[in-house]
Amino acid sequence: MPISTKTKDNAVNEFNQYVKPVSLWADAWKRLRRNKMALMGMWIVGIYIFITFFAGLLPFFSYTDQELMHANLPPSFKPAGIVTLERLEMRKLELESAIAQTNREDLKTDLTRILLEAEQLKTEIDSNPVHKRVYILGTDSLGRDMLARTIYGGQISILIGLIGTLTAGLIGIVLGAMGGYFGGWFDNLLGRFVDIMYSLPYMLIVIIIMAMIETTNPTTKVFVLFIAIAMISWLTISRVVRGQVISIKNSEFVEAARSMGASSPRIIFRHLLPNTLTIIIVYSTLSFPSFIMNESFLSFLGLGVSAPMASWGTLVSDGVQSMQLYPWRLLVPGAAMTIFLFAMNFMGDGLRDALDPQSKNRT
């Protein structure tokens, strides 16, 4: 077929066959769809985000509802009243055998108290709707539903990760693009600064900052936490964007834009940055989990989110205190967090392979 007859819209490959043009995104989507693990990651992340943002509309218990009678109940599909009663019966048997052996007075008073409690519970078990609740993941030391607590902790953790990634991304993209585009002293200064920040034991400095701020307002504390973590998270992304911008800033299309009188901001934002978008997406997805990790790391040390707020880190930290007796209080938030980060990392890896095929098999 002579080349002159081909129509404008159809691309031709080196063997002169018609090929359907495919956009970058469609191509990436095709690659992503073949990656089973990444797809699974995407689904899990989607479900988490859906539950987190619509928790108020879904039939969960409130995360603040305390029912001291239901403290430290194990995970069960049975109504709380029955689980509590079973626990009291167990305790009764234990005490009775202990009394038979030692005949201690204090155990006897314990026993009468438990018998009374059981009696009272039996009378109200059908009338009081509280005892109809089902705690599928157990309760904490104040009788709050672990599932609701974990979802609430996830709200805070995911929100911190999301806002943090956006802030860090914005700072990193703008500074990196400017450094790469303008070069010169600005780029040098930026490079020096990034080098020094990298060689700082930064998390230790964040620990100092968080331990030293004296505020009783938990919102202020979370705000400081944000700033402290965002201060370092933009470094990597700024380096990556800078490198990309340098590699394309002398290409013909940029020159064309400049010759038509486009201003520097217009060239950066309309021509250069869209070409670095794939890399920005990939790095943002991968920095999201590390943000959550850093936040909960600090919260675990008692330096991050403080009560009455809770994040996954504080929930795990609470759970560790009593893990021998009530292991679900550690395992539930720990597992919820690990599954989310696992899915997030698989999704990030998959996106990188899909959007940036050359980087495949690296790291």
Added chain:
Amino acid sequence: MTRFIVRRLLSTIPTLFVIITLSFFLIRMAPGGPFAREKKVPPEILQNLLKKYHMDEPLPQQYFRYLGDVLRFDLGPSFKYKDQTVNDLLGTTFPVSLTLGVMALAVATFLGVLVGIISALKQNKWQDYAAMSVAVLGISIPLFVVGPVLMLVFALILDWLPTSGWIGSRAGWATVVMPVMTLMLPPFAYIARMSRGSIIEVIRSDYVRTARAKGLKENVVITKHVLKGALLPVVTYLGPAFAGIVTGSVVVERIFDIPGIGKIFVQSAFNRDYTVIMGDVIVYSLILISANFIVDVLYGILDPRITYK
């Protein structure tokens, strides 16, 4: 080479200076102080205390005094640990943290490279998928979840290992197992992923094909030719890996109650024990700086293509 090493060593001085200055003023800016307690100290005693620790001087003077002391390797007295200088304190705690960190990094490197090799040789087979899932899990699971879960399973339920303590205690070397397993997990996962990636790249290169064409045995090709080229990126990662281990040790030492610098670090930050925090930060920074330095030099020795100007 010598010139490079000297220049590289000199370039660490400004970094250290920035770190000391930044943390010094950051710590002093915070409200409260080492002598602020629930019970008010009488003003005369407070005055004497401040005078003893030179804290009645203006801040810049204190700063320069501190810099001078640091140059003479004197990190000053501790405010809270009575009768102990920071040098004493770090002298007893630092070896503990160093042992923990070096062991964790050694185990992580060995296992990571091993898993990376297996994964790369069995690319896209079940071994590869299993190993890489474990690696992603290692990156995803926070240290403060792994530590307590290990403790719950192996110490509290199975009763195989002691819950806490260190080598000097009655349980001896058994105390090391869980902290090292916990701390090594993230660097292990990264090293496994990196070595897999670079081995896969190198294995397709021309010089490996040549080696095979010469009729060398497969294990000779792997150990002598592939690994030499493939492990360079892993060496560069060891610097950042050490940084991760330093941060991680703060949590791990707390979970397993290990008497290292990480444990006293958080405590001193809460206590406003100025000199101990500063000493801790300096030691941590020195570890990081020397780790990066060693990695840079090692890289030059391992890769003859790199020339130092």
